[in-house]
Amino acid sequence: AIRMTQSPSSFSASTGDRVTITCRASQGISSYLAWYQQKPGKAPKLLLYAASTLQSRVPSRFSGSGSGTDFTLTISCLQSEDFAAYYCQQYYSYPFTFGPGTKVDVK
């Protein structure tokens, strides 16, 4: 199975900050990577797929980049509603695997 790692596991930030989360795959996955946001007590929400394609109705402050094994999720200007956990997920091959998550909380 392809192992996904994320860094950092958690950090504190302030509204207006530019935030970057890194995701790494244990082997090349081309651009078959998705990012999800999850708020406490809620189901995850798809933010981006194909590493950099924004899902419908997701704000443009979210962006993604990377291919192969290294990927990033960037939030250009953190808003109050963005404090949440973020997960990357590869869909290059079965079994699909998620990263362990990155929790962004209020500084």
Next chain:
Amino acid sequence: EVQLLESGGGLVQPGGSQRLSCAASGFTFTNYAMSWVRQAPGKGLEWVSTIRGSGGTTNYADSVEGRFIISRDNSQNTLYLQMNSLRAEDTAEYYCVKDVGDGALAGRFDYWGQGTLVTVSS
């Protein structure tokens, strides 16, 4: 509007069985792969299983292979997960998930149900 409504969760003893259901609406069910994703309390997300739109192809995580069976009834727009030989480590919120596509496009999860909690304990 896409809606996914899970049911069937609850308390089950180790070694027992449980069947989860997911009633889907708001899209052409047969055109999309469907999956189950679970999340243990306080933990991250774990993909469990995917079934193609036709129902002819299924895939499972190693952790559930041979114990869980995913199926779908396209006439009833319903997804199922039959869980057998349940273990404490299967305790989790189980989400019914719609895929962005089918076949080679599978693996991107654009709609999620609210989840149903399965607790395996004596």
